[in-house]
Structures are given as structure tokens and as C-alpha cells.
Amino acid sequence: AAIFYTLILGDRLEVIVAIRDRPLVHYSHELPPSEIEIVFNSANSQISSPRRFNLELFQQAYDWLIRPIEDNLEANKINTLVFVPDGILRNVPPATFHDGKQYLIEKYSVAIAPSLQLIELQDREEIPQEILLAGLSQSRQGFSSLPGVKREIEQIQPLFTSEVLLNNSFTEVNFNRSVNKTPFRLVHLATHGQFSSSAEETFLLTWDERINIDELNSLLRGDSKLLRPVDLLVLSACETATGDSNSVLGLAGIAVRGGARSTMASLWAVDDEATVILMTNFYRELANEPITKAEALRRAQLSILSQQKFAHPFFWSAFILVGNWQ
Numbered sequence: 342a343a344i345f346y347t348l349i350l351g352d353r354l355e356v357i358v359a360i361r362d363r364p365l366v367h368y369s370h371e372l373p374p375s376e377i378e379i380v381f382n383s384a385n386s387q388i389s390s391p392r393r394f395n396l397e398l399f400q401q402a403y404d405w406l407i408r409p410i411e412d413n414l415e416a417n418k419i420n421t422l423v424f425v426p427d428g429i430l431r432n433v434p435p436a437t438f439h440d441g442k443q444y445l446i447e448k449y450s451v452a453i454a455p456s457l458q459l460i461e462l463q464d465r466e467e468i469p470q471e472i473l474l475a476g477l478s479q480s481r482q483g484f485s486s487l488p489g490v491k492r493e494i495e496q497i498q499p500l501f502t503s504e505v506l507l508n509n510s511f512t513e514v515n516f517n518r519s520v521n522k523t524p525f526r527l528v529h530l531a532t533h534g535q536f537s538s539s540a541e542e543t544f545l546l547t548w549d550e551r552i553n554i555d556e557l558n559s560l561l562r563g564d565s566k567l568l569r570p571v572d573l574l575v576l577s578a579c580e581t582a583t584g585d586s587n588s589v590l591g592l593a594g595i596a597v598r599g600g601a602r603s604t605m606a607s608l609w610a611v612d613d614e615a616t617v618i619l620m621t622n623f624y625r626e627l628a629n630e631p632i633t634k635a636e637a638l639r640r641a642q643l644s645i646l647s648q649q650k651f652a653h654p655f656f657w658s659a660f661i662l663v664g665n666w667q
Contacts, residue, residue: 342421342666344454347404349374349427356408360417368409377405382514383428388437389609391655396439399654403438407445407650412610421450421635421666431589432659434608436642444659446657450635452666453589464493473519473625474498475506476531476577477546484506487578489613491532497529500628513550520560526572528561528601529620534604538587543578561601573634576606577620578613580659589663603634603664615656619645635666 344359354377358366384398407414407422414422422445424435431453436446445451474497478490494505504523507516511532520528534545536554552560561571563598581588589608623641626632632640638660645657 342418342423343410343417345422345424347372347406347425347427347430348428349377352435354405356406356409358413360413360419363417364608366410366413372405378429381433383438385432387455388654388658391612391653396522396654399437399439399444400441402433402435403440403445406435406440407440408521419449421452421633423452423454423666425454425456426589428586431586432608434661435591436639436661437654437658438506444646444654445489446639446646448667450597450633452635452662452664453634455589455665461511470501471523471525472497472501472503472527472528472529473506473523474503474531475511475519476546476549477508477511477515477533479508480549480635482546482551482613484533487531487533488612489617493577493620494529495616496617497547497624499623501527512548513552516547526570526577528571528573529577530579530626531574532579534576536576536579536581536588537572537585539585558600566617567625569603572603574601574604575620577616578611579606580610581606581608589661597632601664603662603666605634605638605660605662607659609655610658611659612651612656615645617650618648618651619660631667635662638662 346357346359348355352371352373354370370387375448380398380401383395384402387393387395422435434451435446436451438445449582476490476494478487480486491507494507498505504519506519529547532546535543537543540554544551545557561574603628619641622644623637626640627634627638642657645651651657
């Protein structure tokens with residue numbers, strides 16, 4: 342993997358790239374923060390709507406962050422890019438950066454790290470075979486129905502040894518009982534929720550309650566010694582807070598504070614049909630082959646991108662992997 346550290350200063354954009362057993366690579370661009378903000382805010386508005394798309398914005402992002410080091414990445418046979426993004430850069434998934442011919446995700450697996458100090462890096466273990474699947478397909482507490490959730494859970498369930506909490510069985514009490522009874526290392530939550538840098542604005546919807554971030558962390562920390570921590574927490578149908586440049590840190594906080602090694606969630610409200618396909622393919626890749634979580638996500642995203650009606654980044658790029666990508 343190559344690790345990209347980005348920093349927006351008063352008059353420039355700084356980039357430092359770390360590749361194992363190689364000297365650090367540094368480059369910068371003299372740019373006022375306002376110009377960076379315009380490009381990334383405009384790019385964010387383009388990808389969060391399936392009706393608009395200006396490829397030049399994503400080519401500009403590529404030119405700033407990737408182009409200066411692309412030969413180095415190829416020479417070192419890099420296959421995963423991990424970004425430690427700063428400020429407004431957190432609101433655009435790097436998978437959408439474009440070199441003029443193809444998206445970054447067509448060449449590399451991509452992950453986000455809030456800080457490598459907060460990420461537990463280790464050799465990849467065998468993918469856990471037990472999964473807790475919980476979700477709401479019906480309308481609850483003023484939130485709309487999510488008809489794809491039932492099909493999503495039904496398609497993932499046969500791939501692993503599964504416990505399912507769907508609709509009226511997905512209560513806070515039942516969820517608490519399940520995570521304390523079995524040390525699930527894969528937890529998939531398909532429900533409405535929002536993740537923000539503010540704990541008060543972060544919640545997860547169950548049939549009867551809203552679980553806030555502290556409650557979720559407490560529930561996931563059922564194994565108090567964290568001898569078998571959650572390897573991957575997937576938040577399907579949730580979204581990060583719009584306009585909150587630190588919302589990705591809110592996502593990362595769930596993984597780090599709750600003891601999960603990594604979290605996968607979306608930056609905006611996602612398309613129901615595309616999400617079912619993406620999630621099913623993601624878990625199928627994990628179950629069938631010894632690959633990293635980042636590579637499984639890449640393959641799942643490419644399965645969406647290859648379909649003409651879902652080719653717009655709105656459909657395939659919303660989900661990001663935060664934390665341990667292995």
C-alpha cells in the first residue's frame with residue numbers, strides 16, 4: 342500500500358506519500374484554499390446527484406494528488422492507496438479521481454484512514470465466517486421504507502453462518518443480546534442512520550429506538566477485553582452528515598472507539614437497487630477469495646460501474662472503507 346497524507350495550508354496543498362521501505366515522497370501545489378474548496382465542493386455536489394457530472398473536476402483532483410507520483414506507484418507495484426485526508430478533501434471519495442481514461446478505482450483498491458496511529462495494522466486474517474445481519478425494510482419513526490434491505494440481507498445470509506434481525510426483531514434489546522451472546526466479527530447494519538463529527542447528531546435507527554454513537558460503541562464492545570474485536574462494521578443505508586467535513590472522522594470514531602478494526606459506510610444517501618448489488622458482490626468476494634476488504638470493495642464497485650444505468654459515480658462511489666483495509 343501507499344499512504345497519502347494531505348494537508349491544506351494557507352497558500353498551498355501539501356502531499357506526503359509513504360511507501361514501505363522507500364523514502365518519503367513530498368510534493369506541493371501553490372493553491373489558495375478557496376480554489377481547493379471550489380473544486381472539491383463542486384465535485385461533491387456532482388457525485389451526490391445522479392443527474393450531473395463534470396469529469397474535469399475529478400481529473401483536477403487526480404492531477405493534484407496522484408499524477409506527480411503515478412510512475413512511482415507503478416514502479417513499486419502498489420495495489421492499494423490509503424488516504425489520510427484533510428478538511429474538505431474528506432467529502433469526495435478518492436475512488437472517483439480520474440486520470441483522463443479511467444477512475445482511480447479501476448486501477449487501485451482505496452481506503453481512508455483518520456490517522457495511522459488509530460489503525461490496527463496487521464497481516465490479513467482468514468475472513469470470519471459468522472455475521473450478524475440487522476436491518477429495517479419497513480418505514481419506522483418517520484423514516485421512509487428501504488425495500489432493498491430485505492433482499493440485501495437474504496442474498497448475504499447464505500454466504501456465511503448468519504444471525505438475522507429484520508424489522509420488528511431488530512430492537513435495541515435483541516441487538517444487544519445478539520452481540521453479547523456471540524462475538525461476531527462481521528456486523529452488517531442496513532438501516533437509516535447519520536454519522537457526524539457531533540455525537541449528538543449521530544444515530545442508528547432500530548425498530549423501536551435510536552442508538553447513539555456511545556450506545557453503539559458500548560454494544561459492540563461486548564467482549565470487554567477485545568480478544569475478538571469486530572473485524573468489519575458495515576453501515577448500509579446510513580449516510581454521513583451533509584456539509585460536515587469532519588463526518589468521516591465520526592465514522593472512524595465508531596471503528597476506533599468501539600473496537601472495530603474497520604467501518605464501511607456511505608458519504609450520501611445511496612440508491613437502494615445499486616446498494617443491494619454492491620453489498621451482495623462485496624460479501625461474495627470476501628467469502629470466496631483470500632483478498633483484502635479494500636480489494637473486495639473495489640471489485641464490488643466495479644460490478645456497479647460496469648452497468649450502464651449505474652455508471653455515474655453516485656451509484657458506486659458512496660461507500661468508503663475507513664480503518665484497517667486488510
